[in-house]
Amino acid sequence: MSSSSARFISFEGIDGAGKSTHIEAVSARLRERGATVLNTREPGGTPLAETLRGLFLHEGMDHLTEALLVFAGRRDHLVKVIEPALAAGQTVVCDRFADASFAYQGHGRGMDLQVLATLEQWVLQGRQPDLTLWFDLPAEQAAQRRAAAREADRFEQQDLDFFNRVRAGYAARAAAAPQRFVRIDASGDIASVAAQVAAALEARGW
Numbered sequence: 001m002s003s004s005s006a007r008f009i010s011f012e013g014i015d016g017a018g019k020s021t022h023i024e025a026v027s028a029r030l031r032e033r034g035a036t037v038l039n040t041r042e043p044g045g046t047p048l049a050e051t052l053r054g055l056f057l058h059e060g061m062d063h064l065t066e067a068l069l070v071f072a073g074r075r076d077h078l079v080k081v082i083e084p085a086l087a088a089g090q091t092v093v094c095d096r097f098a099d100a101s102f103a104y105q106g107h108g109r110g111m112d113l114q115v116l117a118t119l120e121q122w123v124l125q126g127r128q129p130d131l132t133l134w135f136d137l138p139a140e141q142a143a144q145r146r147a148a149a150r151e152a153d154r155f156e157q158q159d160l161d162f163f164n165r166v167r168a169g170y171a172a173r174a175a176a177a178p179q180r181f182v183r184i185d186a187s188g189d190i191a192s193v194a195a196q197v198a199a200a201l202e203a204r205g206w
């Protein structure tokens, strides 16, 4: 890969699917192949969006407010960080992006998907990741992994039904954009997941 090949890669999946476990290895692989990699995340990615993240994760609010906050942070992140990095030929590796809003606020919370699609159009102006690695596993298994690993935030306290809906939301987004999404079966051990991730990059010559 030449250092001028701008790429935008997002990681998605329900909480506890294993995204964070693989992001650094993906970034290291891309760097070894010559990319300048920018690691970032949502909610967050700029000082303003990180401030919004704290409110988003810990304050009670209605569903539309939640969606507006996360898209406001996304706009700041896109304009100040993602677009400039891509324009400079960098590879952007982002832990969650707009698909998460459709999965969590749309399918999880039950917000009107058409409203989210309008926000997406206004905020992203057509920008989408080049590749989305969707870490898919049953909600029960993700809950077990989370319970062993960390304290739950406002989202992680949701019940299995919520995460089953979020999972179905990711499946719907993947079905609607099959050329962008790669489904990773995240239910196996870390080595088997890493092999699938490597194969997805390999398939693109990355």
Ligand SMILES: Nc1ncnc2c1ncn2[C@@H]1O[C@H](COP(=O)(O)OP(=O)(O)O)[C@@H](O)[C@H]1O
Pocket: 013, 014, 015, 016, 017, 018, 019, 020, 021, 022, 135, 145, 146, 148, 149, 186, 187, 188, 189, 190, 191, 193
């Ligand atoms: N394939 C796997 N098998 C078993 N445990 C895993 C696997 N992948 C990650 N874990 C563990 O599950 C927990 C959640 O993983 P993490 O990468 O933080 O998920 P996410 O970022 O998707 O929320 C962590 O404790 C991690 O070590």
Ligand SMILES: Cc1cn([C@H]2C[C@H](O)[C@@H](COP(=O)(O)OP(=O)(O)O)O2)c(=O)[nH]c1=O
Pocket: 015, 016, 041, 042, 043, 070, 095, 096, 097, 098, 099, 100, 101, 102, 104, 105, 153, 155, 156
């Ligand atoms: C980006 C985004 C995240 N979220 C949720 C998913 C997660 O539960 C939470 C925080 O995401 P994340 O940073 O992945 O959490 P963690 O670091 O604890 O794994 O925000 C949404 O509800 N909508 C969104 O648009």
